[in-house]
Amino acid sequence: PLSRRPGFSKTSLAASLAEAGIDYVHLKALGTPKRGRDAAKKGDVATLEAVYADQLELPEAQAQAAQMLALAAEKPSALLC
Template sequence: MSAPTIWTIGYEQATLDSVIGALKGAGVEVLADVRALPLSRRPGFSKTALAGALAQAGIAYVHFKALGTPADGRAAARAHDHAALERIYAGQLELPEAIAAGAQLHALAQEKRVALLCYERSAPECHRTLLRQAMLPEFAAVDLEPSSGV
């Protein structure tokens, strides 16, 4: 039996249409938003607008707030301090609410084709890779890269 698959996608420098196109092209059924704050200055990527656009495309939306990066982790990511991001995010994943959310995500990804969404375009530099390694270690990863819209 082959390993289950989890997809990831970042929307940095992408348009909403290119993100939805990449998700549909991969056959993703559920977008798991793993941002602590599902807000964005980029048009269409705040929680309500994103959920609505995904619904129109036939993709479900679930927000996993507890799996997002806390403020100090986001600051470390912006400073390109990956070691600090790893340390801070590891602490986040030890919280009871993150453990429960991780179990929900794991169960969902066993049943549906799920993609993890965050802002950072490069998956290796994003907490979504740390999340996948910690909570979905048996899943094969496919990092989607939507076409740049900037």
């Protein structure tokens, strides 16, 4: 949702996509937790994968994954993040 690159934070990205007729849905629970992002910055792929696998097992991540699949089925032009 946040980016140091101009135009890529969720608010400005969503606005730009809307102009192109593309919906943006932020699914926070499907993101990588800080520990995983820190591991990625260090090149520690094994830790990143383990942290993200744990994240995907959480009930809120499961619910948002189901939401993502439902959105993709009903609205193929949606951009899901």
